[in-house]
Amino acid sequence: MSDQxxxxxxxxxxxxxxLAGALERALREAWPELGTVEVVHDGPAAVExxxxxxxxxxxxxxxxxxxxxxxxxxxxxxxxxxxxxAPLLVFVTAYDEFAVAAFEKAAVDYVLKPATAExxxxxxxRLRERLATRAALPAxxxxxxxxxxxxxxxxxxxxxxxxxxxxxxxxxxxxxxxPVQEVICLEAADKYVTVVTADGEGLVRMSLRDxxxxxxxxxxxxxxxxxxxxxxxxxxxxxxxxxxxALKLRGLERPVKVSRAFAHLFRPM
Numbered sequence: 001m002s003d004q005x006x007x008x009x010x011x012x013x014x015x016x017x018x019l020a021g022a023l024e025r026a027l028r029e030a031w032p033e034l035g036t037v038e039v040v041h042d043g044p045a046a047v048e049x050x051x052x053x054x055x056x057x058x059x060x061x062x063x064x065x066x067x068x069x070x071x072x073x074x075x076x077x078x079x080x081x082x083x084x085x086a087p088l089l090v091f092v093t094a095y096d097e098f099a100v101a102a103f104e105k106a107a108v109d110y111v112l113k114p115a116t117a118e119x120x121x122x123x124x125x126r127l128r129e130r131l132a133t134r135a136a137l138p139a140x141x142x143x144x145x146x147x148x149x150x151x152x153x154x155x156x157x158x159x160x161x162x163x164x165x166x167x168x169x170x171x172x173x174x175x176x177x178x179p180v181q182e183v184i185c186l187e188a189a190d191k192y193v194t195v196v197t198a199d200g201e202g203l204v205r206m207s208l209r210d211x212x213x214x215x216x217x218x219x220x221x222x223x224x225x226x227x228x229x230x231x232x233x234x235x236x237x238x239x240x241x242x243x244x245x246a247l248k249l250r251g252l253e254r255p256v257k258v259s260r261a262f263a264h265l266f267r268p269m
Contacts, residue, residue, distance in 0.1 A: 007035030008131055009055040013046035013072060014039070014092060015064045023059065023092070023115055030117065030124045043067025047075045054084045057127055059111070062093040069093075071209075071225075073107075078225045078259045085134050088127055163216040169195045169202025176202045180218040184233045184252050186211065188226035198251035223247055224259040237266035 010027060014020035020039045028034055038053065040046050043066035050058060050072070058076065060069035067075065069091055080086060089107040092115070108130055109123045167178040178195055187194045188208040195202045204211055212220055212228055219231040233249045237258065240246070245258035245266050258266060 007033055008057060009035045010037045010057045011050055011055040012037060012039045012059045013064060014061045015041050019113060026115055026117060026120050030120045043072045046072045050076045051079055054081060055087060056131060057088045059090045059092055062091055074225045078261050088130055090123060162214060164214050165217050167195055169204050171202045178202060180215045183218060183230050184249050185227060185229040185256060223262050224257055227256060229256060
C-alpha cells in the first residue's frame with residue numbers, strides 16, 4: 001500500500017501504444033491491489049500528468065519523443081510538491097542488462113521490453129517493499145537525493161564523444177567562437193542551448209546534457225534542470241521569504257533561479 005493508506009497509483013509513459021497497453025495489463029495482473037494506472041505516450045505529457053496527479057510510481061520509457069525518461073524524471077523531481085513523498089521510478093528500456101546497470105543507481109528497478117510476467121513480478125515486489133517502508137515526510141531531501149542520482153546517470157561518460165574547448169554558437173548570421181572558460185551559464189530552450197557570456201549569447205542546436213558532456217576545461221554546476229552555471233562565476237545566492245534561492249553570477253546582471261532540488265548547494269556551511 002502507499003504512504004497515504006490508499007491503493008497505489010501508477011503512471012506509465014511509453015511511446016509505443018501496444019507495449020504501453022501490454023505493460024498496463026501485466027501490471028494489473030501482477031499487482032491486484034493497484035489503484036489507477038494512467039498511460040501517456042510522450043515525455044511532456046508524462047511530466048504534466050505526473051505533477052498533476054502525483055502518482056506513487058512512474059514507469060518511464062528511456063526513449064520517448066519530446067523528453068526522454070531521464071529528462072522526465074529530472075523535471076518531475078524538480079517541480080514535485082514538497083508535501084508529497086517522492087515518486088518511485090522504474091525505467092523501461094530495450095537495452096540489454098549490461099547497458100542498463102547504471103539505471104539502478106537512480107531507480108527502484110528497470111524493466112526490459114517486452115516485460116515478462118516473471119520479471120515484472122520481481123519489480124512489483126520491490127515496489128511494494130519500498131512503498132510499505134516509505135515515510136510520509138516532505139519530499140525535499142528525498143528529491144534532492146533523487147536528483148543527484150539522476151545527475152550522475154546523465155553525466156555518465158559517453159564513449160567516443162568529441163571533447164571541445166571552443167564552442168561554436170550561432171548569433172544571428174554570425175558563428176561565435178566561445179572559449180569554454182568564458183561561459184557564464186548554459187540554459188536549455190527547446191532543441192537549443194543558450195550559451196551565456198559577458199559579451200552576449202549564442203545558440204547551440206544540441207541538448208544541454210550532450211553539450212555539457214563535450215566541454216573540457218570548465219566546472220559546471222547544475223542549479224536547475226535546464227540550467228548549468230560555471231562554478232568560477234558563482235558570486236552569491238540570495239534566499240527570498242518563500243525559501244527560494246536566486247544566484248548572482250559574475251559578468252551577468254540578471255539573477256539565475258535555483259530550483260528546490262538544488263537549494264541545498266547554497267545553504268551556509
